[in-house]
Amino acid sequence: MSKLKIAVLVSGSGSNLQSIIDACACGSLEAVVRIVISDQKEAFGLERARKNGIRAEFVDVKSFSGREDHEKACAALIDSEGCGLVCFAGYMRLVTGWFVRKYPGKIMNIHPALLPAFPGAHAHRDALRYGAKVSGCTVHFIDEQMDSGPIILQSAVKVLEGDTEETLGKRVLEQEHLAYPQAIKLFLEGRLEILGRKVRVK
Ligand code: GRF
Secondary structure (H helix, E strand, O other), X not given: OXXXXXXXEEOOOOXXXXXXXXXXXXXXXXXXXXXXXXXXXXXXXXXXXXXXXXXXXXXXHHHOOOHHHHHHHHHHHHHHOOOOEEEEOOOOOOOOHXXXXXXXXXXXXXXXXXXXXXXXXXXXXXXXXXXXXEEEEEEEEOOOOOOOOOEEEEEEEEOOOOOOHHHXXXXXXXXXXXXXXXXXXXXXXXXXXXXXXXXXXX
């Protein structure tokens, strides 16, 4: 069986990218990260890609007249590597319907909360302010709204007395690093069926 080729889109540190690279390298995923794309020139995720011999591309939003043109440039790179899955890993951009429709059922994202609770860029802060006793992470398919597509899997983490954004974030991130490769494994085994809002794991 040929390996699944993955494109990973990052805006920051790329620790989730690293967990995917590591799962590919140790053979637990029959996949290979072919390209890492970032909208941030200095994203450490690009550096991680280079260190691992993976093509790293900065695609500057400012060079394009609109979101769709920027996405078309990203898609051209993704397609040039023949990727069958696009993983957003800390990619801080909302994509248009054009991009979602270009890769139907083939774009995943990870979010550091149990969706639909606490979407957005401050999930840990929001969970702590709300007084949630449990948080966690969600891997889901992408749609046009923020953090809203069909859920593939979730992993729960207890919120502890005295938790800060940092301490909760660290424990959630540990779960993210397990959950993302696990979701990709289900995908490449053909075990994910999208039925409207729901994902059936076969
Ligand atoms: C993660 O918490 C992810 O869930 C969120 O952004 C963060 C990215 O972290 N979408 P990293 O860049 O993978 O270290």
